[in-house]
Amino acid sequence: MEKEKKEDLRVRKTKEAIRSAFKSMICEMDYEQITIKELTQRAQINRKTFYLHYSSLEDLLEELQEEIAEHFIRRKVSYSSMKDIRDLIRIFFEHAANMPLLHERLMCSGSYYPIWEKINQRIMQHRRETNKGAFGLDEYSESLVFAYYGANSTLLYRQWVADGKKLSLESLIEMATRLICQGMSSVVRED
Numbered sequence: 001m002e003k004e005k006k007e008d009l010r011v012r013k014t015k016e017a018i019r020s021a022f023k024s025m026i027c028e029m030d031y032e033q034i035t036i037k038e039l040t041q042r043a044q045i046n047r048k049t050f051y052l053h054y055s056s057l058e059d060l061l062e063e064l065q066e067e068i069a070e071h072f073i074r075r076k077v078s079y080s081s082m083k084d085i086r087d088l089i090r091i092f093f094e095h096a097a098n099m100p101l102l103h104e105r106l107m108c109s110g111s112y113y114p115i116w117e118k119i120n121q122r123i124m125q126h127r128r129e130t131n132k133g134a135f136g137l138d139e140y141s142e143s144l145v146f147a148y149y150g151a152n153s154t155l156l157y158r159q160w161v162a163d164g165k166k167l168s169l170e171s172l173i174e175m176a177t178r179l180i181c182q183g184m185s186s187v188v189r190e191d
Contacts, residue, residue: 015053017043022060023102030111068103069122079134082188086177093173096157108161124150135187145187152180
């Protein structure tokens with residue numbers, strides 16, 4: 001029993017060292033520049049140890065993507081009224097503005113766009129499933145509405161970061177709310 005606890009602790013510490021080194025590398029460089037060799041050096045493990053836990057960098061990346069998506073998915077949300085949409089916009093931008101550098105890098109750095117898109121698609125797929133019928137439209141029309149919301153929220157946040165966050169967060173939320181809600185008001189009922 002005591003030996004199992006020690007092994008579990010070692011496994012957890014090793015995985016955390018790998019994940020920590022990987023996250024640091026994401027914050028410092030493009031994904032294509034990350035190598036298992038440098039990752040294992042930073043984590044102070046050997047390659048064999050890495051492969052005991054992950055089959056590839058992509059495997060490690062998928063684990064990270066799922067963890068980030070789950071953070072958003074855990075929140076119970078509604079899209080049934082414009083008030084809900086305005087509340088969601090505020091929640092998204094307040095959360096995004098306070099997320100760790102790692103998440104901002106994944107969302108806003110060009111080489112990581114495809115990675116963030118997978119996270120966003122996972123979140124929006126869940127939202128479509130759990131809010132089915134929220135707009136009173138057929139399945140494919142609703143799919144377009146969720147794509148519009150997810151893409152535009154991310155796009156506006158990326159632009160805010162690219163502009164050096166010159167607007168206050170409150171101004172960003174106000175502008176995003178106007179832009180997104182004007183488009184969504186054609187399919188979402190008023191309060």
